[in-house]
Amino acid sequence: ELMKVGEQLKSGQVYESNSALLQALLKSCGAIVKSAEHSRDDRELLIETIERGLKNHVLIISGGVSVGEHDLVQATLRSLGAKIDVWRVAIKPGKPFLFGRIGDCFVFGLPGNPVSAFVTFLQFVRPAILRMMGAANLDLPMGPAKLIADLTNGSDRPHYVRGKLEDGKFTPVGRQESHALFGLSQSNALLRVAVGESLKAGEIVNLQLWD
Structure with missing residues (x-):
């Protein structure tokens, strides 16, 4: 179970760190972060959270994109009419990766593990966002x-x-x-x-x- 930084941890709980990590990476690309939310593994709550995110140009979801019992993201996106263009990539770390679109919003699904989220962001999300912004150089130094x-x-x-x-x-x-x-x-x-x-x-x- 993910907990906010600063809360008292109990057995089986860890601090949620991906939102801070991804916000820092997005800002380093020049992107404007409008919001960051946490949703439990509940389909109705996830639908509400995703629908709010779809008001933006880009929606990034970290966690829940694999195929486990509690991985609800892909099925939820499809139920909302998503066209999934990419599902899984052959890199380590970071195999559970998703890219699709709902209306005018581009949706990226990243692994929940922090290092996997970091690597997939750099390899796939960063160049895509830079391309949207009209940058000429999309590659990392x-x-x-x-x-x-x-x-x-x-x-x-x-x-x-x-x-x-x-x-x-x-x-x-x-x-x-x-x-x-x-x-x-x-x-x-x-x-x-x-x-x-x-x-x-x-x-x-x-x-x-x-x-």
Whole structure:
């Protein structure tokens, strides 16, 4: 269960951090954030929340976009007439991703895990918003660095590794699980490691930068 920051946590509860994360990312793109709301896993409440969001140019929903028992977002969007153009993407972290449209509003559905939401925002939402705003350059800044540690991607999806770029060197930071916020908080760059790719310490790699 998600709780507001500052509230007393009980067993099984965690602080809701994605709204602050996504608002900061949106503002860094030059977007104007009109509102941020939290909805429980209740279809009627979700419908009301989404309908309010549809008054904007873009609606971003974090969480509830997968296929679990409590993941109601996709079915709710379809019931409201959404045309779903993208469902799931082959990246790690961030597979449960959704993009569609209801009327004139573009709808993005991001994973609930904070790191997954962060990565999918940078890869898909950020360039889309910049395109809507007429920006010529949609890509994140890129830069070379010397890799400090060996990396191997044994998964079936490209892996965006979070890490710290400092003095021309890139060091993967912390645990790379999709819920590991500490590593993300210490990072300022992403390294895309392709499926089956092995990189050795000392190699020069090309990074996506955001800080």
